[in-house]
Amino acid sequence: MQAQLEWLKAHDGELVGQLGDLVAIQSISTDGEHQREIDRSADEVCKQMRWAGLENVAILKSGDSNPYAYGEWLGAPGKPTVFLYAHHDVQPVNFVQDWQSDPWKLTERDGRFYGRGAADDKGAITVQLGAIASYLKTVGKLPVNVKMLVEGEEEVGSKNLGAFFQEHKERLQSDIIVVCDTENIETGLPSITYSLRGIVALHVEVQSATKPVHSGMAGGMLADAALALNVILSRLYWKNGKLPIPGFYKKVRKLTAKEKRAFRKLPGNNKTWRRDLGVLKGVQFSLKKGVHPHEQTWRLPAVTVIAQEASSIKGASNQVLPKAEAIVSCRIVPDQDPGKVGKQLTRFLTEGPPWDVK
Amino acid sequence: MQAQLEWLKAHDGELVGQLGDLVAIQSISTDGEHQREIDRSADEVCKQMRWAGLENVAILKSGDSNPYAYGEWLGAPGKPTVFLYAHHDVQPVNFVQDWQSDPWKLTERDGRFYGRGAADDKGAITVQLGAIASYLKTVGKLPVNVKMLVEGEEEVGSKNLGAFFQEHKERLQSDIIVVCDTENIETGLPSITYSLRGIVALHVEVQSATKPVHSGMAGGMLADAALALNVILSRLYWKNGKLPIPGFYKKVRKLTAKEKRAFRKLPGNNKTWRRDLGVLKGVQFSLKKGVHPHEQTWRLPAVTVIAQEASSIKGASNQVLPKAEAIVSCRIVPDQDPGKVGKQLTRFLTEGPPWDVK
Numbered sequence: 001m002q003a004q005l006e007w008l009k010a011h012d013g014e015l016v017g018q019l020g021d022l023v024a025i026q027s028i029s030t031d032g033e034h035q036r037e038i039d040r041s042a043d044e045v046c047k048q049m050r051w052a053g054l055e056n057v058a059i060l061k062s063g064d065s066n067p068y069a070y071g072e073w074l075g076a077p078g079k080p081t082v083f084l085y086a087h088h089d090v091q092p093v094n095f096v097q098d099w100q101s102d103p104w105k106l107t108e109r110d111g112r113f114y115g116r117g118a119a120d121d122k123g124a125i126t127v128q129l130g131a132i133a134s135y136l137k138t139v140g141k142l143p144v145n146v147k148m149l150v151e152g153e154e155e156v157g158s159k160n161l162g163a164f165f166q167e168h169k170e171r172l173q174s175d176i177i178v179v180c181d182t183e184n185i186e187t188g189l190p191s192i193t194y195s196l197r198g199i200v201a202l203h204v205e206v207q208s209a210t211k212p213v214h215s216g217m218a219g220g221m222l223a224d225a226a227l228a229l230n231v232i233l234s235r236l237y238w239k240n241g242k243l244p245i246p247g248f249y250k251k252v253r254k255l256t257a258k259e260k261r262a263f264r265k266l267p268g269n270n271k272t273w274r275r276d277l278g279v280l281k282g283v284q285f286s287l288k289k290g291v292h293p294h295e296q297t298w299r300l301p302a303v304t305v306i307a308q309e310a311s312s313i314k315g316a317s318n319q320v321l322p323k324a325e326a327i328v329s330c331r332i333v334p335d336q337d338p339g340k341v342g343k344q345l346t347r348f349l350t351e352g353p354p355w356d357v358k
Numbered sequence: 359m360q361a362q363l364e365w366l367k368a369h370d371g372e373l374v375g376q377l378g379d380l381v382a383i384q385s386i387s388t389d390g391e392h393q394r395e396i397d398r399s400a401d402e403v404c405k406q407m408r409w410a411g412l413e414n415v416a417i418l419k420s421g422d423s424n425p426y427a428y429g430e431w432l433g434a435p436g437k438p439t440v441f442l443y444a445h446h447d448v449q450p451v452n453f454v455q456d457w458q459s460d461p462w463k464l465t466e467r468d469g470r471f472y473g474r475g476a477a478d479d480k481g482a483i484t485v486q487l488g489a490i491a492s493y494l495k496t497v498g499k500l501p502v503n504v505k506m507l508v509e510g511e512e513e514v515g516s517k518n519l520g521a522f523f524q525e526h527k528e529r530l531q532s533d534i535i536v537v538c539d540t541e542n543i544e545t546g547l548p549s550i551t552y553s554l555r556g557i558v559a560l561h562v563e564v565q566s567a568t569k570p571v572h573s574g575m576a577g578g579m580l581a582d583a584a585l586a587l588n589v590i591l592s593r594l595y596w597k598n599g600k601l602p603i604p605g606f607y608k609k610v611r612k613l614t615a616k617e618k619r620a621f622r623k624l625p626g627n628n629k630t631w632r633r634d635l636g637v638l639k640g641v642q643f644s645l646k647k648g649v650h651p652h653e654q655t656w657r658l659p660a661v662t663v664i665a666q667e668a669s670s671i672k673g674a675s676n677q678v679l680p681k682a683e684a685i686v687s688c689r690i691v692p693d694q695d696p697g698k699v700g701k702q703l704t705r706f707l708t709e710g711p712p713w714d715v716k
Contacts (some may be wrong), residue, residue, distance in 0.1 A: 183575075196574070197574050197577070199573075199574075199676065203671075207638060208637065208638060208641045209635055209636040209637050209638055209641070210636035210638065211636045213635050213636075215557075215660065215662045215664065215687055215689060216554070216555050216557075216655075216689060217541075217655055218635055218655060219555070219655065219660030219661075219662050219687075219689045220644060220645070220654045220655065220658060220659070220660030220661075220689070221631075221635075221643050221644060221645050221651050221654050221655050221660075222635050222637065222643065222644065223637075223641055223642060223643065223644050224644065224662050224663060226662075226663035226664070226665075226666055226684075227591060227592075227594060227595060227661075227662070227663045229588075230587075230588045230589075230591040230592045230594075230595075230663065230666075231592040231595045233585060233588040233592075234585075234588045234589040234591075234592035236585060236588075237585060237588075237589045237712060239712065239713075273579075277567055277571050277576055277579075277580050278567040278568035278569045278571075278680070279566065279567045279580065279581075280565060280566060280567055280568065280715075280716055282714050282716070283566045283567070283581055283713060283714050283715055283716065284581065284713045284714050285579050285580065285581065285713070286578060286579060286580065286581050286582065286713050287578070287579050293579050296578045296579050297574075297575055297576060297577065297578065297579050300578060301578070302573065302577030302578030302579075303577075303578075303585075304573045304577050304582050304584075304585070304676075304677075304678050304679075305582060305584035305585045305588065305668060305679070306573065306584070306669060306674050306675065306676060306677060306678075306679065307584075307668060307669040307670055307671050307673070307674035308584055308588075308666055308667065308668040308669070308682065309666070309667060309668075309670055309671050310663060310665060310666040310667075310684075311664060311665040311666070312665055312667055313561075313665050313667050313683055313684075313685060315665070316664050316665035316685045317664065318557065318662075318664060318687055319662075319664060320662050320664075321662075321663070321664065322636070324666065325671055326584075326668075326671075327671060327674045329573055329577075329676055331573060331574060331577045331578070354595060354597065355597075355641060355642045355643070355644050356640050356641050356642050357638075357641055358638055358640070358641065
């Protein structure tokens with residue numbers, strides 16, 4: 001691999017320039033106002049794919065999806081096919097006053113590069129194409145077949161991704177998938193993510209009556225939908241134990257002893273975890289006793305109330321509320337079936353509601 | 359009282375016309391955009407007070423309050439002084455498409471009058487002034503002294519009312535207060551409200567960390583502030599018993615046997631209460647077993663979650679929330695001390711929070 005490494009060293013400036021070209025395009029997908037820039041960033045990715053030596057480079061779509069940039073190199077018959085995933089859309093620039101440099105200009109500071117989307121996920125595009133180019137431009141071939149897909153709507157939930165895979169099934173068929181949109185455990189420590197938690201979300205809505213009623217007139221008599229929702233969601237409280245949902249852990253794949261040892265060898269301690277998560281002084285973690293943070297956040301399911309609304313603080317008036325709602329989001333882990341988890345959770349939350357609210 | 363009743367019959371049209379003049383003024387106090395109309399309705403009330411024969415009629419204010427219309431008749435020395443209260447501001451017109459006639463035009467339908475503010479609370483002004491006029495315009499005097507105050511910011515919480523009473527203490531000094539902003543138990547059945555519940559409101563805020571963290575990265579580890587708030591508020595759940603707040607009922611004045619009998623004699627049954635409150639089929643009342651609805655809503659305290667927010671349903675993203683808040687509103691009854699109730703409730707809600715959240 002000496003030749004490839006030397007090529008990379010020699011072309012470092014060129015690769016950084018390419019990342020800079022990607023970062024300069026404001027491919028924000030969350031506000032629906034940057035479609036032209038998203039088209040441009042897909043085109044730029046295609047251009048860089050061609051430069052790296054990929055073939056059959058094309059913009060693909062599914063329905064009214066944002067453009068996916070696709071390229072492949074299939075010159076290694078009999079060898080496995082590796083599927084590379086990344087995305088070229090980015091989050092908006094919030095808190096612009098907190099940026100130390102122009103978010104749309106890749107800027108070096110203390111040996112690191114800063115810019116909107118530089119880490120999430122345009123850097124992955126450059127890294128993948130750099131690795132590909134280093135082979136194709138030195139020995140003229142790759143040790144495996146490669147199919148590379150760079151999608152354009154990851155930041156808005158990849159809602160066309162499932163249909164896209166169905167539609168382009170044959171073209172995308174591969175042996176291994178490498179998702180290059182994960183994190184390093186620590187700066188300077190290369191990390192391989194080999195397990196990701198999935199997600200199941202439930203919208204929980206409680207209703208007791210057809211209208212709000214003045215609390216002076218109905219307080220204590222009319223079932224309080226907001227309080228009923230609190231009672232229902234509070235059933236999820238696990239303190240520092242297991243989630244109390246029946247059957248929930250049945251399919252959870254056990255950690256091997258080797259994995260456990262590996263997790264404990266990784267850097268990080270209570271102090272750094274608290275600091276990284278911004279935990280307030282005195283507030284405890286919700287980890288089950290004896291469970292390592294990495295085991296919890298990588299390999300154990302979790303339930304989070306990601307939104308809740310009953311009237312609003314600003315619009316509050318003295319009324320018994322007839323309706324309240326929340327979104328409960330569930331992180332699932334290997335071997336858990338999303339459909340079954342959804343059913344378990346639904347049953348758990350709808351059984352015996354306070355005052356028989358609907 | 360024959361002369362007065364005859365006078366009222368003869369002047370019915372005139373009184374309805376005066377109510378119509380009041381209803382026509384869009385004295386909405388909730389949006390801050392109708393100050394001119396509020397000034398106009400205060401002036402109109404003063405005009406009608408003078409017409410009825412009240413003396414020393416004036417616009418009074420306290421600080422930057424909306425205008426209070428004030429008038430008095432003190433020609434019965436040695437007799438008690440009755441203080442009459444009403445308000446001339448109104449709620450905005452929501453659901454305008456559901457109105458069967460112009461909200462700003464007093465309209466008769468099936469023997470009843472409709473218009474924004476006709477019942478709440480402009481009708482009270484006309485009724486009070488009609489009664490006063492019927493005496494002053496027939497026998498030339500009232501059987502008691504009268505001080506009448508019509509305020510202009512009841513719909514926005516009467517926030518200057520306390521200071522107003524302090525400031526105008528001497529002028530307002532009276533023996534009896536009659537609040538004409540209450541309800542009839544049934545159409546056509548005159549009702550005297552002799553007990554009103556007060557209110558104590560708490561803003562409950564829970565915080566676990568300084569920022570939201572992606573639920574894939576922290577779910578199950580970082581204390582979920584939204585869930586913690588659910589656990590805290592769920593402690594209030596009384597099912598069909600008493601509120602579980604220690605000491606909460608200690609000072610509550612007991613109903614006398616006479617009151618109990620009187621409550622049970624009033625019209626209304628389960629069916630009409632359910633219909634009036636719009637209760638969904640199958641949903642139960644939250645009344646304590648054996649407690650009559652009137653006893654609960656007139657003479658027993660209650661706690662209501664009148665608002666709750668943790669992110670918003672629309673803005674939900676997959677994050678463990680570091681903060682959640684709610685407003686808990688408490689109805690208090692005779693002999694309960696608002697300060698003590700506030701303390702009891704605060705203690706109850708802040709003791710031993712889940713994961714020691716703040």
